[in-house]
Amino acid sequence: MTTVSYQEIYSVVSCIPRGRVATYGQIARLAGIPGHARQVGYALSNLGDQVPIPWHRVVNARGMISSRADGCSMAVVQRLLLEDEGVTFDEHGRIPLSRFQWLPES
C-alpha cells in the first residue's frame, strides 16, 4: 500500500477506547491523512459489518451519526451501542464531544 490504505484507518478506529467517540477528521488526522475525512467514512462504509471494527464510535464533527444508504436504521443501533458504553445524547440527538470525544494522548 503505497498510499495510506484503509488499514491505517481501521487501526485507528479499533484503537478508540470504550465509552469514547472520535470524529472522521480526527481519525484521518491520526491516520496521517489530515483533511481526508471523506476517505475515512468511505473506508468504514466499505467495511459493512463483516469486520470487528467499532465503527459505531465514529461520528462526524457535529457529534451526530451520519446516515448511510439505509437511512436511520443503523443510526439507532449505533446510538444503542454508544449508550451501552456510557455515552449520552442530548435533545438534538447529538453527542457532547466536549465530554466524550476521544483524546489520543490523555
Added chain:
DNA sequence: CCACTGACGAGTG
C-alpha cells in the same frame, strides 16, 4: 482517461 458519487471538514455571512 473522464464523470459521478460518497459515514466529511472548515471557512464565511
Added chain:
DNA sequence: GCACTCGCCAGTG
C-alpha cells in the same frame, strides 16, 4: 446556530 461553498481523494462505470 444555520445555510452555503469549496476542497480532498478513492472507487466504480
